[in-house]
Amino acid sequence: MKAVSIESGEASKAKVHGVNRGISVFDLVLRIVAIVGTLASSVAMGTADQALSFSTQIVNFEAQYDDIDAFKFFVIVNAIACGYIALTLPFSIFHIMKRRAGKSRVLLILLDAIMLVFITSGASAAATIVYLAHNGNTSTNWFSICQQYTDFCQRSAGSLIGSFGAMAVMVLLIILSAIALSRS
Amino acid sequence: MKAVSIESGEASKAKVHGVNRGISVFDLVLRIVAIVGTLASSVAMGTADQALSFSTQIVNFEAQYDDIDAFKFFVIVNAIACGYIALTLPFSIFHIMKRRAGKSRVLLILLDAIMLVFITSGASAAATIVYLAHNGNTSTNWFSICQQYTDFCQRSAGSLIGSFGAMAVMVLLIILSAIALSRS
Numbered sequence: 001m002k003a004v005s006i007e008s009g010e011a012s013k014a015k016v017h018g019v020n021r022g023i024s025v026f027d028l029v030l031r032i033v034a035i036v037g038t039l040a041s042s043v044a045m046g047t048a049d050q051a052l053s054f055s056t057q058i059v060n061f062e063a064q065y066d067d068i069d070a071f072k073f074f075v076i077v078n079a080i081a082c083g084y085i086a087l088t089l090p091f092s093i094f095h096i097m098k099r100r101a102g103k104s105r106v107l108l109i110l111l112d113a114i115m116l117v118f119i120t121s122g123a124s125a126a127a128t129i130v131y132l133a134h135n136g137n138t139s140t141n142w143f144s145i146c147q148q149y150t151d152f153c154q155r156s157a158g159s160l161i162g163s164f165g166a167m168a169v170m171v172l173l174i175i176l177s178a179i180a181l182s183r184s
Numbered sequence: 185m186k187a188v189s190i191e192s193g194e195a196s197k198a199k200v201h202g203v204n205r206g207i208s209v210f211d212l213v214l215r216i217v218a219i220v221g222t223l224a225s226s227v228a229m230g231t232a233d234q235a236l237s238f239s240t241q242i243v244n245f246e247a248q249y250d251d252i253d254a255f256k257f258f259v260i261v262n263a264i265a266c267g268y269i270a271l272t273l274p275f276s277i278f279h280i281m282k283r284r285a286g287k288s289r290v291l292l293i294l295l296d297a298i299m300l301v302f303i304t305s306g307a308s309a310a311a312t313i314v315y316l317a318h319n320g321n322t323s324t325n326w327f328s329i330c331q332q333y334t335d336f337c338q339r340s341a342g343s344l345i346g347s348f349g350a351m352a353v354m355v356l357l358i359i360l361s362a363i364a365l366s367r368s
Contacts, residue, residue, distance in 0.1 A: 063323065063324075067321070067323035068321060069315065070315075102366040103366070105362070105366065106359070106363055106366050109293075109358060109359065109362040110355075110362070113297070113300065113355045113358045113359065114355060116304075117300065117355060120300075120301050120304040121304050121305075121307075121311075122308075123305075124304065124305035124308035124309050124312075125311070127305075127309070128254050128312040128313060129312060131253065131254075132316075135253075137252060139247065139251035139252065140247075140252065140317070140326075140329050141327065142316075142324075142326040143325070143326075167301060171294075171301065174293065174294075174297045174358065175290070175293065175297065178290045178293040178294070178361070178362060181362060181365040182286040182287070182289065182290050182365050182368075
């Protein structure tokens with residue numbers, strides 16, 4: 001790619017540089033959005049906690065996120081994703097300044113794709129439990145717990161939004177890197 | 185990219201062509217692996233069915249994949265992914281023949297990333313239920329069903345393998361396309 005770029009015309013260079021700088025700035029903005037999304041998800045789920053003032057035979061007295069392993073996984077994954085995306089901000093800034101950054105973009109696509117898998121799996125696992133908590137499942141005799149734990153259910157369902165947003169952002173980030181690569 | 189490629193030297197062209205052809209052949213092989221993985225997952229889960237010769241107060245008589253929505257989602261997602269990957273085979277073959285295929289590679293990265301999200305969410309949702317079926321959850325009073333439905337549990341857990349394999353393959357496919365883009 002290096003040899004190719006050197007031999008290309010100055011006009012085409014400047015144009016590619018401009019478009020790629022625009023893409024890199026957008027990349028930086030999206031990463032900040034993803035940080036906010038994953039952080040919000042992690043905190044919202046991590047602080048979901050509801051004590052009931054009464055008890056029945058079916059449910060216990062208190063619901064916390066760490067009673068359910070899928071929610072624990074969700075909090076951990078979102079915290080890791082938030083940290084990872086924060087660590088990639090320097091890369092993003094580097095790409096704004098540097099036109100020729102093929103290798104670091106490929107590396108970023110790899111890491112972003114792996115992180116996309118983590119975020120998706122966390123969000124999907126938590127969504128599955130939220131769905132089950134709302135609807136229950138008669139075949140397996142898993143009853144809905146949302147009649148009792150209304151606030152807990154609402155909080156845990158709401159905390160998915162940030163994570164699903166981050167998922168969409170990660171897909172966008174991968175595409176932006178690919179477009180920048182195809183133009184460099 | 186077109187202008188840049190035309191101006192590059194013949195030697196570098198030939199080298200890039202060779203490496204990209206190798207990548208594209210590997211891409212084709214991986215896609216066939218992913219088709220097999222998603223198809224196997226879909227069929228294995230779709231045919232998971234166990235009737236019990238006895239009944240208890242806790243469980244019903246028969247377990248089928250479509251009793252659980254997450255398993256239904258898993259089967260549908262894997263069937264769609266299998267169809268999608270089969271449809272991208274012509275792209276892959278086109279990339280083996282054509283050196284300059286920047287746009288179609290970017291499109292493929294986009295579609296592959298979206299499909300990665302689908303496969304991951306399906307596999308993760310099903311894995312969450314399999315985990316719950318094995319371990320139960322005392323806080324929510326969702327009891328393990330795997331003592332009763334041993335075969336069903338084994339079958340549904342086993343059917344995840346193909347899907348998780350396909351997930352890894354999709355990440356690899358995205359990276360391969362990115363590497364090919366960075367070299368073209």
